[in-house]
Amino acid sequence: MVHNPYALVADRPEGATALPGAAFTDPAVFEAERDRVFATGWLPVARESELSTAGDFRSATLAGTPVVVTRDAAGDLHVLSRACRHRGLPVVEGSGNAGSLNCPYHLWRYGLDGRLLSAPAMERSEGFDAARCGLPVIHHETWGGWIFANLDGEAEPLGPRLTVLADRLAAIDPARLVTAATLTYDSPWNWKVMVENFLESYHHIAAHAGSLQISNPGLLTSASSDDALFTILENPPASPDFGSFVVGGVFPATLMFFTEGEAPFGVWYELDAIQADxxxxxxxxxxxxxxxxxxxxxxxxxxxxxxxxxxxxxxxxGVQAGAGSRLYRPGPLSHLEAGLWNFHRHLSACFAAEA
Ligand code: FES
Ligand SMILES: [Fe+2]
Structure with missing residues (x-):
């Protein structure tokens, strides 16, 4: 049983502190997060607009589990395990359009709904029953134009728990936005460093002094902290010359940003292939x-x-190096970082639920 690194999360935002360094560096913490945070959480695997046509598919990795999102001929979406039911090779990589998913190892062929359609030279194998060799189906939901998946078949539905966030984003209508470009970065820091960086704008005053601080000053921002599944971070403009933007986080790791106004733009930070560091x-x-x-x-x-x-x-x-160092002791958080406290409460609840 791994020690719960989130056991000391304050019960009020005024008492909030940063996480202990081990939360960012201890491989055992990360292994536990895989089971308790990622394998039970709702994670985005694609945008619906990426799968607009029958036959479209997109691969992703969910809590270390290779999955594929497909749109079948009838227009229905599916999220499936990608591990071939024969000897486990992922049946597809990347994205594309296909009539079936054909394993490149021994050509077992699966429908876009996961059913096994054919498997060469299996007629003498006593244990073979095509009906029992489909790709496992993973629970999914669409929200805000994303396809979210959850490895836990018993998970509470996502949509009803996000109504406050949906109301806040209603004028932006995120489901309408399409992916115009994707920028990829190898990011050598713990995933929570990224989530925390995204969910506070306190750091505009220094790290973004020459950019965001001019348009949306850090000290004007505010974050919601009354729901442990999401947070909303408001970024009002410095003056009428600039626009406002809103940041949303759906825990554990869905990060979104939207400008406001007539033609809103958005950004989705997708955290993929997550490892400890x-x-x-x-x-x-x-x-x-x-x-x-x-x-x-x-x-x-x-x-x-x-x-x-x-x-x-x-x-x-820098945070990955400094917070992971021997003499680091977690400091108190500002009220401007209420979203981080919210995030920490989510992590703490995930660990407590399984303890
Ligand atoms: S591993 Fe997929 S067909 Fe053999
Ligand atoms: Fe930033």
Whole structure:
């Protein structure tokens, strides 16, 4: 039984502190998170607009489990395990369009709903029953244009728990936005460093002093802390010359950002291939469909997102090194970091539920 690194999370936001260094560095903590946080949580595996046509598929990894999202000929979405029911090779990698999922090892062929359609030279094998060799189906839900999946078949539905967030984002209508570009970064820090960085704008005052602080000053921001499944971070503008933006986090690791106004833009930080001390970050640029085909608009947005992330990279790398060091002791959090306390409560509840 791993020690619960979140046992000391304060019961009031005023008492909140940063996490102990072990939360960012201890491989045993990460292993426990896989089971208790990721294998029980709702995680985004694709945008619906990425699977607009029958036959579209997209691979992802869910709590270390290779999965694939498909749209079948009838238009229905499926999230399936990708591990072949023969000897386990992932039947597909990446994304594409296909009539069936054909394992590249021995050509077992699966329908887009996971059923095994054919398997060569298996007629003499007594234990073989095609009806019992389908790819396992994983529970999924669509929300805000994302396809969320949950490895826990008993998980509480997601949508009813996000109504406050959905109401806040109603004018933006995130489901309408399409992915115009994706930026990929190998990110050598613990996944929670990224979540915490995303869910507070206190750091605008220093890390983004020359960019976001000018448009959306850190000290004007505020975060909700009354729900342990999500947080909403408001970023009002410095003056009427600028626009506001809103950040949303659905725990454990769905990170979204939206500008407000007539043509809202969005960003989805997808944390993939998560390990104890690194992950692959894919930043998806979400734009209204009518703007997705205008290269100058997308290029300018991409440049802004890259510039902001370039300012976050050194602080995230630095936190991984400093918070993981021998003499680090967690410090108190500001009221501007209420979203982090919310996140910590979520982690603590996940560990307590399984203890
Ligand atoms: S491992 Fe897939 S067909 Fe053999
Ligand atoms: Fe930042």
């Amino acid at each position: 690194r992950f692959t970050l894919r930043i998806h640029l979400l734009v209204p469909p009518e703007l997705a085909a205008i290269p100058e608009v997308v290029a300018e947005f991409e440049q802004q997102v890259r510039a902001v992330h370039a300012e976050d990279i050194p602080v995230c790398e």
